Amino acid sequence: MSNKKLPKAVAIMVEKNNLVAAIKTLAEEENISMTEAKVRIDDYEAEIKAKQQQNIAKIAKKQGLQIDPIQNDAVQKDTIQNKTGGFEHLSSGLNNHLNDIGYKKPLIPRWVWRLSIILVVMGIIFFALWRLFI
Helix, strand or coil, X not given: CCCCCCXXXXXXXXXXXXXXXXXXXXXHHHXXXXXXXXXXHHHHHHHHHHHHHHXXXXXXXXXXXXXXXXXXHHHXXXXXXXXHCHHHHHHHHHHHHHHHCCCCCCCCCHHHHHHHHHHHHHHHHXXXXXXXXX
C-alpha cells in the first residue's frame, strides 16, 4: 500500500460518499488499477473515521462524558447488520405500524382495481368503435 495522499478532488468525493466516482477518478489520474484505487480510498476512509472518533472522544472528554470505543464499534457493527436485512426490517416495521393503527389491507389491491377499470374503459371504447365502423 502506498501512503501517497489522495488528490483534493478525490478526497472531496470520498468525504461526500461518492466512492464509485472517486475510485474511477483516482484510477484514471494515477494510471493504477481499480483495486489499488479502492484500497487507497478505503485506507483514506479509515483515517477519516479514526480522526472523527478522536474528535468525538475529545469533545466527550471536555463535556465529562464517558464513551466506550468498544461500545461505539459494536453500535456501528449493529447498524451494518441492520443495513444488510434492511428491507425485511422495514417491511416488518411498516406492517407492525399499520397493525397498531388498525389498518386492514383490502382484499383486492388498489392497482388491480385501477387496471381493471382501465381495461373495462378500453373494452367499451373498442366495442363502440367496432360497432361504428363495421
